[in-house]
Amino acid sequence: MSPPPARVSGSHSGLRLYNTLGRELQEFRPLDPGSVGVYTCGPTVYNYAHIGNLRTYVFEDLLVRTLRYLGYRVRQVMNVTDVGHLTGDADEGEDKMLKSAREQGRTVWEVAEHYSRAFFADLDALNIERPTVVCRATEHIDAMIDLIRRIEAAGYTYFADGNLYFDISMLPDYGKLAGQNLEDLKAGARVEVDPNKRSPLDFVLWFTRSKFEHQAMLWDSPWGRGYPGWHIECSAMAMKYLGEQIDIHCGGIDHIPVHHTNEIAQSEAATGKPWVRYWLHAEFLVMDKARMAKSAGNFLTLAALQEQGFSPQDYRYFCLGAHYRSPLQFSFEALGAAKSARKNLVEGIARLMDDAQAEAASATGAAAALSSFRENLAADLNVPRALADLWGLLRAEGGSAQDRLAGALEMDRVLGLGLDRVEPVREAPLGPELEALIAERTEARKRKDFARADAIRAELARRGVTLEDTPGGVRWRREKG
Ligand code: AMP
Numbered sequence: 001m002s003p004p005p006a007r008v009s010g011s012h013s014g015l016r017l018y019n020t021l022g023r024e025l026q027e028f029r030p031l032d033p034g035s036v037g038v039y040t041c042g043p044t045v046y047n048y049a050h051i052g053n054l055r056t057y058v059f060e061d062l063l064v065r066t067l068r069y070l071g072y073r074v075r076q077v078m079n080v081t082d083v084g085h086l087t088g089d090a091d092e093g094e095d096k097m098l099k100s101a102r103e104q105g106r107t108v109w110e111v112a113e114h115y116s117r118a119f120f121a122d123l124d125a126l127n128i129e130r131p132t133v134v135c136r137a138t139e140h141i142d143a144m145i146d147l148i149r150r151i152e153a154a155g156y157t158y159f160a161d162g163n164l165y166f167d168i169s170m171l172p173d174y175g176k177l178a179g180q181n182l183e184d185l186k187a188g189a190r191v192e193v194d195p196n197k198r199s200p201l202d203f204v205l206w207f208t209r210s211k212f213e214h215q216a217m218l219w220d221s222p223w224g225r226g227y228p229g230w231h232i233e234c235s236a237m238a239m240k241y242l243g244e245q246i247d248i249h250c251g252g253i254d255h256i257p258v259h260h261t262n263e264i265a266q267s268e269a270a271t272g273k274p275w276v277r278y279w280l281h282a283e284f285l286v287m288d289k290a291r292m293a294k295s296a297g298n299f300l301t302l303a304a305l306q307e308q309g310f311s312p313q314d315y316r317y318f319c320l321g322a323h324y325r326s327p328l329q330f331s332f333e334a335l336g337a338a339k340s341a342r343k344n345l346v347e348g349i350a351r352l353m354d355d356a357q358a359e360a361a362s363a364t365g366a367a368a369a370l371s372s373f374r375e376n377l378a379a380d381l382n383v384p385r386a387l388a389d390l391w392g393l394l395r396a397e398g399g400s401a402q403d404r405l406a407g408a409l410e411m412d413r414v415l416g417l418g419l420d421r422v423e424p425v426r427e428a429p430l431g432p433e434l435e436a437l438i439a440e441r442t443e444a445r446k447r448k449d450f451a452r453a454d455a456i457r458a459e460l461a462r463r464g465v466t467l468e469d470t471p472g473g474v475r476w477r478r479e480k481g
């Protein structure tokens with residue numbers, strides 16, 4: 001197998017990423033050459049993740065694997081929002097964690113634990129590498145309180161009717177991530193119901209007065225007993241594990257105008273420094289022309305796909321077929337096509353393993369495909385084309401099987417299709433009669449009796465067995481069907 005790529009040092013890796021902040025393709029240069037800090041917003045654990053959410057996590061896995069493949073050391077941090085009502089800014093409607101707990105006869109803590117386990121089981125099934133750090137919101141309330149105190153000390157807050165608000169009018173560039181001015185952002189915001197807000201875009205940093213009843217998760221704070229606002233957990237935990245300035249922050253595109261905009265506002269208010277250098281956002285998985293969403297009721301889980309006979313790897317393969325910045329239309333037909341393509345891929349790898357085992361010596365057969373693969377990844381993660389490079393390698397005629405296999409497995413360090421776990425094809429033995437014919441043909445060839453050799457080859461072909469003369473000797477394969 002070829003050696004892993006050299007570590008990135010002073011020079012850069014050639015990686016270009018589309019930065020939502022600025023809306024352009026930019027050369028990637030981390031703060032500390034050679035190592036990258038990545039923060040990925042994690043799940044809210046009051047329900048199972050749907051396959052739309054999982055598309056975003058597959059994208060983030062491809063990003064982290066690509067960074068590692070290009071030679072960077074990566075530290076990836078993901079939060080788990082286990083404070084149930086924090087699914088939006090609104091202090092209204094229902095507490096989803098509490099509702100789930102009531103329906104299931106469990107405590108909110110048990111609900112969080114259950115869905116958190118289910119979430120990581122989904123990630124494992126999709127061959128998504130575990131983040132370096134997984135942090136739970138409920139275990140970081142102190143860090144959130146400390147950060148809110150800094151924001152307050154810097155003068156960006158006001159207190160009204162029991163809750164502490166962030167005052168967005170203090171930040172002239174508040175709308176920079178969404179690329180919108182305040183008026184546009186306000187127009188996009190939902191009808192405001194909280195009369196205590198000075199601007200509808202202001203948001204709560206700490207609640208002591210909630211419209212939710214029977215709140216189970218409450219903590220003491222300088223502003224009274226209550227719970228944190230939605231956005232503060234990501235800023236506090238990202239800073240705790242990655243420092244005050246971060247290379248990459250990701251999530252789905254729905255997070256741009258509110259959640260990530262507010263993360264930037266409060267973080268930059270606290271530190272006075274630019275917070276995240278590259279913001280990457282994944283487009284939606286859509287079904288029946290609508291974004292897949294829990295609230296829209298059009299969602300499917302990984303388990304639902306499995307019930308229909310699809311493996312998590314089929315879904316991963318399906319996701320690899322679209323660039324992360326394109327919407328991906330889900331249908332069972334399209335998933336079916338991905339499933340058969342993946343099956344062909346696995347069979348191709350199995351045959352390649354077989355051929356590689358039989359091959360006498362190895363030459364260099366994969367270098368061009370690997371170089372194209374690397375270039376495609378470096379171009380803002382063009383995974384569909386990188387996948388085509390893998391197919392090209394598999395279909396290449398003539399190259400050394402060992403090298404092509406090594407190249408394919410190297411590519412799979414990024415694609416994560418579990419190709420290293422494929423078993424070489426081991427076909428059932430031919431049986432003494434056919435074996436004897438093959439031996440007779442070998443003898444005929446030695447005697448240069450090509451007429452007899454060809455007749456035997458034709459006879460075997462009639463009986464569904466194809467012969468191939470390789471430097472390592474004659475090899476046979478049963479025709480399918
Ligand atoms: P949530 O649990 O709602 O915070 O969502 C988890 C992640 O999935 C976030 O990064 C969302 O932006 C993302 N997401 C939500 N809906 C979709 C969708 N239909 N397609 C792709 N990603 C999504």
Ligand code: ZN
Pocket residue numbers: 040041042234259
């Ligand atoms: Zn977040």
